[in-house]
Amino acid sequence: MRFRGQSLSRFFIFASIPLAIFTLVLVIPFARGLYFSFTNWDGFTSDTFVGFDNYVKSFGDQAFWGSLVLTLLYVAASLVLVNVVAFGLALLVTIPLRGVNVLRTAFFVPNLIGGVILGLIWQFIFGQAFPRLAESTGIPIFQENWLLDTTTAFWAMVIVTVWQMSGYMMIIYVTALMSVEKDVLEAAFIDGANNAQTLFFIKLPLMAQAFTISLFLTMRNSFMAYDLNLALTNGNPYRTTELISLHVFKEAFGYGNFATGQAQAIIMFVVIAVAALAQVIISKRMEVQR
Amino acid sequence: MKRAKRINWFFFIFASVLAVFYAFPFVLVLINAFKEKRAVLNDPLGLPVEIRWKNFVDAINKMGYWQSLGNSLIVTIISVTAIIITSSMLAYYLARTKNKFSSVTFLVLVASMIVPFQALMIPFVGFFGQRGINFPQNQFTIAFFYVGFGVALSTFLYHGFISNIPYELDEAAAIDGASPFKTFRKIIFPMLGPVTATVAIINALWIWNDFLLPSVVLSDTDQKTLPLKTFVFYGKYTSDYGLAMAGLLLSVIPILIFFFLMQKRIISGISAGAVK
Numbered sequence: 067m068r069f070r071g072q073s074l075s076r077f078f079i080f081a082s083i084p085l086a087i088f089t090l091v092l093v094i095p096f097a098r099g100l101y102f103s104f105t106n107w108d109g110f111t112s113d114t115f116v117g118f119d120n121y122v123k124s125f126g127d128q129a130f131w132g133s134l135v136l137t138l139l140y141v142a143a144s145l146v147l148v149n150v151v152a153f154g155l156a157l158l159v160t161i162p163l164r165g166v167n168v169l170r171t172a173f174f175v176p177n178l179i180g181g182v183i184l185g186l187i188w189q190f191i192f193g194q195a196f197p198r199l200a201e202s203t204g205i206p207i208f209q210e211n212w213l214l215d216t217t218t219a220f221w222a223m224v225i226v227t228v229w230q231m232s233g234y235m236m237i238i239y240v241t242a243l244m245s246v247e248k249d250v251l252e253a254a255f256i257d258g259a260n261n262a263q264t265l266f267f268i269k270l271p272l273m274a275q276a277f278t279i280s281l282f283l284t285m286r287n288s289f290m291a292y293d294l295n296l297a298l299t300n301g302n303p304y305r306t307t308e309l310i311s312l313h314v315f316k317e318a319f320g321y322g323n324f325a326t327g328q329a330q331a332i333i334m335f336v337v338i339a340v341a342a343l344a345q346v347i348i349s350k351r352m353e354v355q356r
Numbered sequence: 357m358k359r360a361k362r363i364n365w366f367f368f369i370f371a372s373v374l375a376v377f378y379a380f381p382f383v384l385v386l387i388n389a390f391k392e393k394r395a396v397l398n399d400p401l402g403l404p405v406e407i408r409w410k411n412f413v414d415a416i417n418k419m420g421y422w423q424s425l426g427n428s429l430i431v432t433i434i435s436v437t438a439i440i441i442t443s444s445m446l447a448y449y450l451a452r453t454k455n456k457f458s459s460v461t462f463l464v465l466v467a468s469m470i471v472p473f474q475a476l477m478i479p480f481v482g483f484f485g486q487r488g489i490n491f492p493q494n495q496f497t498i499a500f501f502y503v504g505f506g507v508a509l510s511t512f513l514y515h516g517f518i519s520n521i522p523y524e525l526d527e528a529a530a531i532d533g534a535s536p537f538k539t540f541r542k543i544i545f546p547m548l549g550p551v552t553a554t555v556a557i558i559n560a561l562w563i564w565n566d567f568l569l570p571s572v573v574l575s576d577t578d579q580k581t582l583p584l585k586t587f588v589f590y591g592k593y594t595s596d597y598g599l600a601m602a603g604l605l606l607s608v609i610p611i612l613i614f615f616f617l618m619q620k621r622i623i624s625g626i627s628a629g630a631v632k
Contacts, residue, residue, distance in 0.1 A: 073453060073455075075536075076449060076452075076453065076536050077449065077453075079445075079536060079537050080445040080446060080448055080449035080536075080537075080540070081445070081446050081449040081450070081461075083442060083445075084442035084443065084445065084446040084503070084507050084511070085446065085461065087442065087500065087503050087504045087507065088465070088468075088503075088504055088507050088508070090504065091500070091501055091503070091504020091505060092468055092471070092476065092504050092505060092508075093468075094483065095476040095479045095480040095483055096471060096475060096476050096479075098479040098482075098483060099475060099476055099478060099479040102478075102479055155374070158367060158370070158371045158374075159371065161364065161367050162364075163364060163367060163368045163371065164368065165368075165372075168375070169371050169372070169374075169375050170623075171619065172375035172378050172379050173374070173375065173378050174623070175378070175379075175382070175612070175615070176378065176381075178561065178565075178611050178612065178615050179565065179608055179611060180564075180565030180566070180567060180583050181565070181567065182567045182583050182586070182587050183565075183583065183586060183604060183607055183608060184381075186586070186587070186590045186600075186604055187381050187382075187384075187385055187604060188381065190384070190385075190388075190400075190597065190600075190601070191381055191384060194397070194400045194597065195384055195400045195401060198399070198400050198401060199401060202401075229378065229381075233378075234626065237623060237626050237627050238626075238627060240627075241627035286470065289472070290472045290473070290474065292474070292567075292568055293567045293568065296567075297587065310474075311472070311474050314474050314477075314478075315474070315477070315568075318477075318478045319478075319572075324478055327478055328478050328479065331472075331474050331475045331476075331477070331478065332475060334472060334474060334475065335470075335471060335472060335474075335475040338470055338472060339470055342470050
């Protein structure tokens with residue numbers, strides 16, 4: 067009994083305030099959002115329960131499908147490219163080169179800056195600098211403003227994403243590459259393994275955990291990407307480059323469709339949850355047990 | 357040996373070219389920030405013919421630079437401090453209390469990390485806005501929100517570390533007559549230095565750069581943070597790219613200074629935070 071009393075007082079001292087804030091800021095709005103997605107909520111009042119109407123409406127909406135598919139493509143492209151580039155960079159900056167710290171810094175710095183600022187910088191590059199570069203060098207792919215065409219605007223977003231995120235993931239891979247034990251590498255060397263064999267059969271399996279983390283982070287960040295999308299294309303041309311986040315935002319605050327916007331946000335959450343869970347389960351299976 | 361050296365030279369040149377590509381966007385902003393608007397349009401890639409400091413003076417005035425810089429600083433400092441205090445205490449409680457409640461709470465916290473802000477954003481505005489609780493718009497309110505959104509990850513990071521601190525330390529302190537809070541403050545918290553550094557850095561970078569939350573919560577211009585002000589400013593002055601670039605450069609400089617001062621800590625903080 068005395069123990070129970072003490073544990074209650076410990077709860078009030080240490081846990082009550084953080085948990086109260088967490089509940090108020092995260093749990094309650096989430097629960098309310100879930101509830102509102104089943105009503106005819108207009109942002110202020112919700113008087114009728116409408117069942118799955120908002121979800122049915124969302125799935126019937128072509129613009130929503132478009133942005134969902136676009137988001138999946140964007141996530142897939144970023145997942146592959148960010149991690150391939152990041153891993154390549156990590157290999158490069160773990161070679162004992164001169165000035166390796168300067169190189170690491172250069173690759174990492176884009177990550178320090180928020181997506182909105184990066185988006186604005188690249189908006190200028192695609193709109194002003196590249197066309198000018200094409201004029202003076204004759205490289206045809208830069209001639210048109212990439213942001214004015216749906217396909218090139220999509221790839222513009224992917225390029226900026228790779229530029230932004232690869233430095234961060236590089237740090238994770240560098241840490242993992244350097245933490246492979248020296249005696250394991252020596253054993254491989256004595257057994258006559260060449261560099262490529264050491265990389266593929268020794269280092270890669272031992273650093274599987276780093277891949278799990280990087281893939282998870284890349285996926286999460288690109289599913290939730292909003293800032294870059296807003297600053298770079300704002301969904302243009304004609305709402306064809308709207309990722310799900312921006313779409314939800316515009317649906318609710320732009321067009322005033324609060325209930326459907328919320329239903330779409332919940333769909334987005336479910337997609338992220340399923341993808342994250344699947345990714346973690348698959349990656350965990352591939353990790354080496356030691 | 358000679359061959360290995362030559363290969364290293366090749367990689368060095370390759371890496372340097374890549375690094376130039378990575379730095380190119382910033383260089384472009386830098387050179388154009390000093391140009392007159394027609395000079396930017398005529399030759400965005402060339403070096404400025406004359407250095408035009410006036411762009412910076414104008415940008416500082418027109419975007420309310422010092423005020424928004426101050427707002428960002430205050431919000432970041434208050435929020436990070438609050439996150440460190442709340443999440444280290446919560447993690448201490450969860451790591452030291454072995455019952456169903458604490459394990460369920462821990463699971464909920466971990467699960468909450470994949471909830472995107474977009475899934476709460478719409479009810480959030482209604483709940484805390486003028487028609488709901490009607491929170492005052494100031495730095496403390498924003499910090500309150502950031503604690504709510506940041507506490508899960510930070511608690512998770514602290515939890516892993518605290519679980520490795522032997523329970524005997526707590527017992528020894530209790531026998532010496534220290535209250536639970538005093539045990540935490542005098543014995544446990546000082547041992548958490550490395551995690552606290554990681555938690556501070558990860559949260560500071562996130563909060564400093566965050567756009568979506570302040571953009572839906574702050575409507576009062578005087579309270580707006582740097583990313584918000586920069587975005588509005590850029591939108592207004594796309595006809596004068598020299599000025600717009602000066603604005604972008606100004607909003608990038610503080611975080612770069614912070615990075616170069618704390619480079620080692622930031623890099624090790626990020627790798628420590630990710631491995632957990």
